[in-house]
Amino acid sequence: MNVMLIEGANLRERARALGGQSRSYCEPYALVAFHDGPVGVDIERVVECDARFAASIVTPDETVPETDAEIISLWSAKEALAKALGDAVDYDPRRLRALSEGVTGAWHAEPLPLPDGFTGWVCWR
Numbered sequence: 001m002n003v004m005l006i007e008g009a010n011l012r013e014r015a016r017a018l019g020g021q022s023r024s025y026c027e028p029y030a031l032v033a034f035h036d037g038p039v040g041v042d043i044e045r046v047v048e049c050d051a052r053f054a055a056s057i058v059t060p061d062e063t064v065p066e067t068d069a070e071i072i073s074l075w076s077a078k079e080a081l082a083k084a085l086g087d088a089v090d091y092d093p094r095r096l097r098a099l100s101e102g103v104t105g106a107w108h109a110e111p112l113p114l115p116d117g118f119t120g121w122v123c124w125r
Contacts, residue, residue, distance in 0.1 A: 001033070001034070001035040001039060001108075001122065001124045002033070002034045002035070003031055003032070003033045003034075003041055003112060003122050004018065004020075004031070004032045004033075004034075005029060005030075005031055005112075005114065006018075006029065006030045006031075006032065007028055007029050007030075008028065011025055011027070011028070011029070011030040012025060012030070014030070015030040015031075015032050018032045019032075019034070020032035020033055020034050021033055021034060021035055021038075021039045022039050022040045022041045022080075022083050022084070023041070024041050024042045024043045024079075024080075024083075024120070025043070026043045026044055026045050026118065029043055029114070029115070029118065030043070031043045031112070031120060031122075033122055033124075035124050037124060037125050038084045038085070038086070038124060038125045039083075039084055039122065039123070039124040039125075040079070040080040040081060040082065040083025040084030040085070040088070040122070040123045040124070041080055041083065041112075041120065041121070041122045041123075042076045042077075042079035042080040042083065042120055042121055043076070043112070043114065043118055043119075043120035044072050044075060044076045044079075044118065044119055044120065045072075045117060045118055046068055046069050046072045046117055046118065046119055047068065047072065048068055049068045049071040049072065051064075053071065054071045056093070056094065057071075057074060057075055057078065057093040057094065058074070058093075058094065059094060059095065059096070059097045061097060062074075062097065062098070069119065072119050073111065073119045073121070074098055075093070076119050076120055076121045077098040077109060077111075077121040077123070078091075078093045078096050078098050079121075080109070080120075080121040080122055080123040081096060081098060081107075081109065081121075081123040082096060083123075084107075084123040084124060084125065106125050107123060107124070107125050108123065108124055108125070109121060109122070109123045110122055
């Protein structure tokens with residue numbers, strides 16, 4: 001599994017030209033993930049969140065994140081997993097438990113090292 005961070009103009013064209021199984025865009029960056037199996041990648045800008053949004057994305061087993069960075073990170077992890085599962089458009093984040101870093105099994109998840117103010121995850125099998 002490999003993830004590329006690209007920056008600059010014409011992000012969508014450049015990311016598509018690279019191919020990859022999963023792409024995500026958040027100006028001025030894009031992520032492109034490559035893997036032999038299912039993979040999903042997501043990048044998000046850390047912005048101010050309202051408590052209702054945080055509560056709307058957790059499963060009953062998950063703890064509601066407290067900081068904006070934690071909320072956006074959880075959202076990004078769920079987006080990446082939904083993409084890997086092939087259902088990034090219609091999934092309900094309240095029914096999809098985010099994979100935790102370091103959990104073992106068929107599916108894997110890792111936060112990505114990104115520039116300050118951004119968060120992102122990659123999930124793969």
